[in-house]
Amino acid sequence: MSVNWPERISAFSRSPSQFLCSTTAEIFLTEILRELRDDRANDLIKVLLLSPLLEHPTLLCPSVSVGEETALELMSVFAQCSPKSLQLRCHLLLALTSVLLCSSCVTSCTSASQDFLDVLFQMTQDTNDLQAGAAVRPLRSTACDCLRELEACHPGLLSQRLELLSNLRQQENSRLHQAYTGLHALALRNAVYLLTQQKGAGAEDLKAALGSSEGFVWARGADSEFHSDMALLSPLTLGPMGRVPTLQTGPDSKELRSLISSLLEESYLLTSLSQAALLQKLVEIVSMVPAVSPTIFRAQLLRLLGTCEVCLLHSTLLMKAAFTDSLFSAEDEAYLLKRLVSLSQHPLLSTPEKLFYMDCILHFPENRPISCGDENLPVLLTPRLAAALVPTLFNDSASMLARFNLLSLVYLEEGEEDRDGQGGRGLAYLYDHLTSLLHVMENQGSREMVVTFFRASFLFLLHFCHVKCYSEDLIQRLCDMYLRQTRLAPHLINLADRIQDRLVESGWALALLRALQRSITEAPLSQLTLQDFRWHLRILARVAEEGEVPQRATLSFLLSVITSNSSVLCVSGDWRLGNGLLGVCRRLLLHPSLDSLLTPLADLLQYLTCYYGDTDIQDHARLYYTLLTTLSREKLAGVMAQGGPERGRQAKVHSLSTIMTETEELTTGLTVHQTEEPVLRLVKLDSPEPDAPEPDSKSHNEANSESNSSPRRGLEERESYRAKLQSPGFVSEITLQYHLTHTGVYDPHFDKLFSIRLHFGLTDSNYEEVSDISVPCLFRTRKPPAVKLRLKPKQPYPTTLRASAVFTTEDGLSWHSSLADLHVTFPEVFLPLPGPLGWTREQKNGVFEEIWSEISSVASKGDLDNGATSLFCDQLDNWAVDKLVRNFQRYRISDCSELDKGGCKVLFFLPPQSHVLLRVLTVEENVQVHIATDNWKLLPYINSYLEDITKDLHTAQVNSDG
Amino acid sequence: MSVRALWIITHEKGESVAVQFSRRYPTVEHRAKFLAGSLYVTVPEDGAVLQLLLTELGLSDPDKPYMALRDDCFHQQHSPALELHVEGPGGGVLWPMLAISQGPLILACLPLVDAPAESRPPLASLFSVSQGLTLLAGLQAFLLGSKGKPDSEGLASRLAMMPFILLQVCPLGTPLDIPQPGASTAPAVPTPAGTQKQPAWKTGLHRGRAVVNVALTEMVRSMQYGNQSRQDLWDVYGTVTCKCEVEGVLPNVTVTLTLPPNGSPLLDVQVHPCVSSLDASILTATSVEDCDSSAFSGPYKFPFSPPLEPFRLCSYTSQVPVPPILGTYQLKEEDNQLCLTVSLKLHESVKNGFEYCEAHLPFFNRNQMGNVNVKVTSGQLDVSKEKNLLVWVIGQKFPKSREVSLEGAVGFSGQLPGPTDPLCTDLTAYIKLHFRVPDMTLSGCCVDQHSVQVYSSAKPRIVTSRELLSSEYYIWNSTGTAPLSSGHMML
Numbered sequence A: 001m002s003v004n005w006p007e008r009i010s011a012f013s014r015s016p017s018q019f020l021c022s023t024t025a026e027i028f029l030t031e032i033l034r035e036l037r038d039d040r041a042n043d044l045i046k047v048l049l050l051s052p053l054l055e056h057p058t059l060l061c062p063s064v065s066v067g068e069e070t071a072l073e074l075m076s077v078f079a080q081c082s083p084k085s086l087q088l089r090c091h092l093l094l095a096l097t098s099v100l101l102c103s104s105c106v107t108s109c110t111s112a113s114q115d116f117l118d119v120l121f122q123m124t125q126d127t128n129d130l131q132a133g134a135a136v137r138p139l140r141s142t143a144c145d146c147l148r149e150l151e152a153c154h155p156g157l158l159s160q161r162l163e164l165l166s167n168l169r170q171q172e173n174s175r176l177h178q179a180y181t182g183l184h185a186l187a188l189r190n191a192v193y194l195l196t197q198q199k200g201a202g203a204e205d206l207k208a209a210l211g212s213s214e215g216f217v218w219a220r221g222a223d224s225e226f227h228s229d230m231a232l233l234s235p236l237t238l239g240p241m242g243r244v245p246t247l248q249t250g251p252d253s254k255e256l257r258s259l260i261s262s263l264l265e266e267s268y269l270l271t272s273l274s275q276a277a278l279l280q281k282l283v284e285i286v287s288m289v290p291a292v293s294p295t296i297f298r299a300q301l302l303r304l305l306g307t308c309e310v311c312l313l314h315s316t317l318l319m320k321a322a323f324t325d326s327l328f329s330a331e332d333e334a335y336l337l338k339r340l341v342s343l344s345q346h347p348l349l350s351t352p353e354k355l356f357y358m359d360c361i362l363h364f365p366e367n368r369p370i371s372c373g374d375e376n377l378p379v380l381l382t383p384r385l386a387a388a389l390v391p392t393l394f395n396d397s398a399s400m401l402a403r404f405n406l407l408s409l410v411y412l413e414e415g416e417e418d419r420d421g422q423g424g425r426g427l428a429y430l431y432d433h434l435t436s437l438l439h440v441m442e443n444q445g446s447r448e449m450v451v452t453f454f455r456a457s458f459l460f461l462l463h464f465c466h467v468k469c470y471s472e473d474l475i476q477r478l479c480d481m482y483l484r485q486t487r488l489a490p491h492l493i494n495l496a497d498r499i500q501d502r503l504v505e506s507g508w509a510l511a512l513l514r515a516l517q518r519s520i521t522e523a524p525l526s527q528l529t530l531q532d533f534r535w536h537l538r539i540l541a542r543v544a545e546e547g548e549v550p551q552r553a554t555l556s557f558l559l560s561v562i563t564s565n566s567s568v569l570c571v572s573g574d575w576r577l578g579n580g581l582l583g584v585c586r587r588l589l590l591h592p593s594l595d596s597l598l599t600p601l602a603d604l605l606q607y608l609t610c611y612y613g614d615t616d617i618q619d620h621a622r623l624y625y626t627l628l629t630t631l632s633r634e635k636l637a638g639v640m641a642q643g644g645p646e647r648g649r650q651a652k653v654h655s656l657s658t659i660m661t662e663t664e665e666l667t668t669g670l671t672v673h674q675t676e677e678p679v680l681r682l683v684k685l686d687s688p689e690p691d692a693p694e695p696d697s698k699s700h701n702e703a704n705s706e707s708n709s710s711p712r713r714g715l716e717e718r719e720s721y722r723a724k725l726q727s728p729g730f731v732s733e734i735t736l737q738y739h740l741t742h743t744g745v746y747d748p749h750f751d752k753l754f755s756i757r758l759h760f761g762l763t764d765s766n767y768e769e770v771s772d773i774s775v776p777c778l779f780r781t782r783k784p785p786a787v788k789l790r791l792k793p794k795q796p797y798p799t800t801l802r803a804s805a806v807f808t809t810e811d812g813l814s815w816h817s818s819l820a821d822l823h824v825t826f827p828e829v830f831l832p833l834p835g836p837l838g839w840t841r842e843q844k845n846g847v848f849e850e851i852w853s854e855i856s857s858v859a860s861k862g863d864l865d866n867g868a869t870s871l872f873c874d875q876l877d878n879w880a881v882d883k884l885v886r887n888f889q890r891y892r893i894s895d896c897s898e899l900d901k902g903g904c905k906v907l908f909f910l911p912p913q914s915h916v917l918l919r920v921l922t923v924e925e926n927v928q929v930h931i932a933t934d935n936w937k938l939l940p941y942i943n944s945y946l947e948d949i950t951k952d953l954h955t956a957q958v959n960s961d962g
Numbered sequence B: 001m002s003v004r005a006l007w008i009i010t011h012e013k014g015e016s017v018a019v020q021f022s023r024r025y026p027t028v029e030h031r032a033k034f035l036a037g038s039l040y041v042t043v044p045e046d047g048a049v050l051q052l053l054l055t056e057l058g059l060s061d062p063d064k065p066y067m068a069l070r071d072d073c074f075h076q077q078h079s080p081a082l083e084l085h086v087e088g089p090g091g092g093v094l095w096p097m098l099a100i101s102q103g104p105l106i107l108a109c110l111p112l113v114d115a116p117a118e119s120r121p122p123l124a125s126l127f128s129v130s131q132g133l134t135l136l137a138g139l140q141a142f143l144l145g146s147k148g149k150p151d152s153e154g155l156a157s158r159l160a161m162m163p164f165i166l167l168q169v170c171p172l173g174t175p176l177d178i179p180q181p182g183a184s185t186a187p188a189v190p191t192p193a194g195t196q197k198q199p200a201w202k203t204g205l206h207r208g209r210a211v212v213n214v215a216l217t218e219m220v221r222s223m224q225y226g227n228q229s230r231q232d233l234w235d236v237y238g239t240v241t242c243k244c245e246v247e248g249v250l251p252n253v254t255v256t257l258t259l260p261p262n263g264s265p266l267l268d269v270q271v272h273p274c275v276s277s278l279d280a281s282i283l284t285a286t287s288v289e290d291c292d293s294s295a296f297s298g299p300y301k302f303p304f305s306p307p308l309e310p311f312r313l314c315s316y317t318s319q320v321p322v323p324p325i326l327g328t329y330q331l332k333e334e335d336n337q338l339c340l341t342v343s344l345k346l347h348e349s350v351k352n353g354f355e356y357c358e359a360h361l362p363f364f365n366r367n368q369m370g371n372v373n374v375k376v377t378s379g380q381l382d383v384s385k386e387k388n389l390l391v392w393v394i395g396q397k398f399p400k401s402r403e404v405s406l407e408g409a410v411g412f413s414g415q416l417p418g419p420t421d422p423l424c425t426d427l428t429a430y431i432k433l434h435f436r437v438p439d440m441t442l443s444g445c446c447v448d449q450h451s452v453q454v455y456s457s458a459k460p461r462i463v464t465s466r467e468l469l470s471s472e473y474y475i476w477n478s479t480g481t482a483p484l485s486s487g488h489m490m491l
Helices: A005-014 A016-022 A025-037 A043-055 A064-080 A086-102 A111-124 A134-153 A162-171 A177-196 A203-210 A223-228 A254-267 A272-288 A294-305 A310-326 A330-343 A351-362 A383-389 A397-410 A412-417 A425-442 A447-464 A468-484 A486-502 A508-522 A530-544 A552-563 A575-589 A594-611 A615-630 A633-640 A644-653 A655-670 A697-705 A711-726 A841-860 A878-887 A936-961 B026-039 B046-056 B127-144 B152-160 B162-169
Strands: A672-674 A680-684 A734-742 A752-762 A773-779 A786-791 A799-809 A814-824 A868-875 A904-910 A914-923 A926-933 B003-012 B015-024 B081-086 B092-102 B105-111 B211-224 B233-245 B252-258 B267-271 B300-304 B311-318 B325-334 B337-346 B356-362 B372-376 B380-383 B389-393 B403-411 B430-438 B453-455 B461-476
Touching: A005 A016, A005 A043, A005 B046, A016 A025, A025 A043, A025 A064, A043 A086, A064 A086, A064 A111, A086 A111, A086 A134, A086 B026, A086 B162, A111 A134, A134 A177, A134 B026, A134 B162, A162 A177, A162 A203, A177 A203, A177 A254, A177 A272, A203 A254, A254 A272, A254 A294, A272 A294, A272 A310, A272 B127, A294 A310, A294 A330, A310 A330, A310 A351, A310 B127, A330 A351, A330 A383, A330 B267, A351 A397, A351 B092, A351 B127, A383 A397, A397 A412, A397 A425, A397 A447, A425 A447, A425 A468, A447 A468, A447 A486, A468 A486, A468 A508, A486 A508, A486 A530, A508 A530, A508 A552, A530 A552, A530 A575, A552 A575, A552 A594, A575 A594, A575 A615, A575 A633, A594 A615, A594 A633, A615 A633, A680 A752, A680 A799, A680 A814, A711 A841, A734 A773, A773 A786, A841 A868, A841 A904, A841 A914, A841 A926, A868 A936, A878 A914, A878 A926, A878 A936, A914 A936, A926 A936, B003 B026, B003 B046, B003 B127, B015 B046, B015 B162, B046 B081, B046 B092, B046 B105, B092 B127, B105 B127, B127 B152, B127 B162, B152 B162, B211 B252, B211 B325, B233 B252, B300 B311, B325 B430, B325 B461, B337 B356, B372 B380, B372 B389
Parallel strands: A672 A814, B211 B461
Antiparallel strands: A680 A734, A734 A786, A752 A773, A752 A799, A799 A814, A868 A926, A904 A914, A914 A926, B003 B015, B003 B105, B081 B092, B092 B105, B211 B233, B233 B311, B252 B300, B252 B453, B267 B311, B325 B337, B337 B403, B356 B389, B356 B430, B372 B403, B380 B389, B430 B461
16 A cells, blocks of 8 residues: 555656656556555545556557456446446546557457447436436446547447437437537448448438447448548548538438438537537538538528637638538628638637637638638738738737738738839838837847747748848848847848748848848957857858858958957957857858968968967867868868758757867768778789780791801890899889779778779888879779789799778768788799890890800809709690690790700799799600709799699699590 | 647746646547558657647747747747647657647647648648637636636646546547536536436526626727827727526526617627527628628627526627827936826716726836926826836826826936836837726617516516726827837728
8 A cells, every 4th residue: 555656647647658667567557457446445546547548558558458358357347336436437438448449459349348338338328317317427428428439439330320329319408418419420420421432322321321220330440441441530621622422312311401400409509619519520411411401501600600619610611611602602701701800800819719710811711712722812801801910019929920921921912013113001011010020129129029020020031032122121120230139140040041941042141141241341340249259250150151152351350350459369269269260261161262262261270270279279270271271172172061061050050069060070071981891802814914015926937047046146145134134224023913893892882982092011021112003993883993013022032912992982081991912923923034125036045045054054063152953844745735835925935846855945034133944845755844043042932833833734634634 | 629638737937847737638649640640740758748849839948049949930830739840750740739828827739630641731621720729728717717817726726626627528539618617526416307408508507586697898998199190099899798597497588789879880799609599780890891881780689598607798899989088198308307298188978987097107128217206187196116107096087177187207317227128118108098987888888787688487687787998008108109009000
């Protein structure tokens, strides 16, 4: 009993989500049900306990089964209740309705919902308190309302019980007849609607429906059908434009007509709210059944037109929308409109009512509407009639704006007729009113008045921006006002923004900003206060966003303010003010006329960097200065414009957070980001373009013809070659070709890459530093670009290079990504004999022989300086030998035909200065490769190279044999 | 025609705001979900609703001069139907949130938009809007009590009654009735059902002596400028309040209003829903167009069957040829003080017998008054405690000449600044008249005791009364610029 239920329940209603954090819906539900069954708890507490079920049944009963169980519990509590506990029993009925409907028990036609419906129906049949007595009347009334809600959520449920409902309604003489009337009218409306949806339904079906007294129609609740037919739940789209389904009954619909008549006759006995609801239902029924003429409502019309109740007059208007001139004459229409105008300014009505009536004027249901759409004035609303609604200074804000809007529409034509002139008197009045508002606002007007003035200005401009004499005068007045009331800067900026958004064509906003800039920059500096300057910065920042407005004046104003001798601005070092200044600078950095602003802007930034009394501002200014002076326009724009215009607009609102986002954006723009995985790779090109032209056939022939030239000549060439070798500019590079492509990692962000810079790092000291390679762009959709990597060996050994890339993505961000290591293999270092271009094969042969003999002689002397000879043997058939020799194609000095004579001569030049010479001979089944090199350290590499290729050949041979 | 949820909020000038009571109608919400389909917007929890509502009403963050969400000029409030911009998942625009506020009370409800969700229907086409407005206004009247101003105790006790009140007037989201001003939790002893249908708006039956009380109150408004270029304005509006204690389930009573010969016709007549029938001629005249002299001018018959409580049978407006009191007000600024000249003239057609008649002369945007050297030809002059208001008590009668005047000078040498007002700057100043004349109306409209007909067995006692009251009766200083109160004369 220690539980403080009132507190718990109110905690739950305040915030169910928070409450259920500390417990679960299941536990809470169990606790509630247990307490409800507890006899010791009093009724007040129990009513309170029901409120979670009443208001949030879906939270507590999330499924049909939980709903069903809960409903059964509640029904048993209901059954055990003392008959005196009226309030509790009423609330139990309401809670049961909520639970059963919201947990879809009714839709699923569960037994609890069937039982509940029976209970309700039984209660309602006790008309005139014959059985239970007058004391339980509230219970009966609640039961009727529960049934009505069930029918509202499951239209058609009671459609087969119309006769019974009609009888109950007629029998009941206590105040409860209202509840029966509401129930009957709704069931009738739904039944008629369902008949209109039945093919071929007619008078007989209607008669049968009206006389039906069968069970409940559960099938209607099937969710699919329920979903598809919204019209069941919503009133039929009424009015001449809407399509209303009709039930063709022929002239015979006496029963329905008399039913409607009797309902209408008794409508007077209902409360205004119920009366209006009944009328609404009857209007729907009559519009569905053409056999019943709308004139059936005529007798009620005068009473309704004269009513002081907003809901009754409203239902009359809706009736007019539904039946137009079949019920309302032209006089009625004119009268109704005049009535609405007079009610819209009636001293006895409340403001919400008056505003609602004004809205009704804007959507007046005309008998013959000229156009349909939003907010059209009825033709009958003449300026003379509307004059009753002109806005005055005595109106409250909401009424004033509603009137301003309405009258703007009334005078719209005045503005149209006289585009360049004065406009009419009505327009003059509206403008006068606007200026009076401005005047009032300046005289210590409240915040509400300020907002109202700017809203009225917006409305005025929206309608009459093109009437020059007013729109220009307004700019002047706003500027004058601004200098007196600089605190209104955010409102002015907001007005400019909104007019620019809404009236794209009009240059009004631009003109206003220009004028504000002029007012600010031309005002005498001596009168400038710090507070004014803060607001000026807001305005100037907004002005700087306009590409069409020249910004020199802004800059010279700012420069003169911060550099003036009397200025303590810089010394004070106010952080927020500094940020205001930077805010302007930031926008200027993006301004299209930046080129012409370069010097003054740089001056300003430099001044801030050097003299502003706040380090953060100094840093920012320095950053901006650096950006301004070093980045290209495009990159600058990219860096500064991060985030797009929407975010910019949003950020403008919160000046403080702008700085934060600015910083963040800048950081993003200027940082080089690291990709998680390599996104690029280099793919080796298989057939490199030949560095030097292959000896042509002519020189080949020459070589053949001159094969027997004198050895002296070879010596000569050798000497000249040796001399060349020593010269500094001699061929010392190898060039490797790759394709730069994307790796398999797919990220659309990297589809288009720009300004790619490849960087290579050495892993040993055998090579000179490799210079970076630039690639303009790489698109996933295009052919990969070729990249030439030039290596300058110090020692011609194989090596591994580390590679990485820096690039820019489409959104302007810079990225760093490492690539897979590049392996430079031994044969990739080979170059052909780098003799002069014109050398014949003969001459090359001479050099070969010279170098060979030199190495051999040195080697045979045992005088191992650097030279060395070696022999490599393998067993290969002719085919394989042929293949082997073909491997040396680029480096061959002599033909394969010499394999069995002097041997096929091959010369590898390995920059910077090494040579490897091969003589390939076939001796019987064996192949002998005689090796001579002037760099003995290369021997192991040569060996493994030869082993590699012969191994490949063996494998290939085996494969081909197999 | 139902509401999805209902809130009652209290605040003190935008501060210490709290949701005092809220009620959600899940079955209506269930329908809203079906109707809106994918465009359904959940109603947030009370705290969030409160914040959004305050923003829309311009009451949030009163210390911030500008907030984009609240003060955007583009954001035209279509009061009383507000848009709540709900953020987060399931968010969107909740519309139309109806809100009415008076004093410290804000009442709001969210009517069901029972129309296809694709395009927003005009407010005027939603039946549930006028239902919601009526419900809110009824609850407001109930919560404010008979005085129209809540005392905190009374408010608390009435708030505690809300669950029981709603059980009667709006049990499942469909408004059925509005609470009676004196409603209590204890259900009235029900009258046994008889053979005649009892009106649903009649809570019980009267037993005892029949008494019919008909009170006619006329209010007169005026704006007088004392200026050739500005036409003075005045108008009259009247209400007839009845309290009928008559036996029977549906007794018939007829009240007839009559005008004197040549009296200008009653305009904009509105009647209580208990009026059973109306003649078309009663309704035709409206204030928004020129009356033609041949218009119907009575007698105005109102047959009705009364409810038990006092009720406003009908109201009207009228355009009378002259204002009851014509005044002039002139101010001159001289030597740091204001010279005042006021004269008031009571029209000869008006009965010279007031319950009270006072002229208030407030001074804004100045320091407190110092020396007051003012003479009046009749009545007496008081300076208010705050020293910013002269109260000229003219009393029960104007002198024989029917003219009174005031002359003198006021200095504003006080130390403290007086109240401010954005309208009354420089020489823009006004006199406001407060008076009550019993037993007369300006329009001449009256309810003759003998014209009240009651069709019942016992002869009833019939009491009628009438009075004229001032309301917004201003006389502006003719040497300053006075604000316009109507565009009629301009257009």
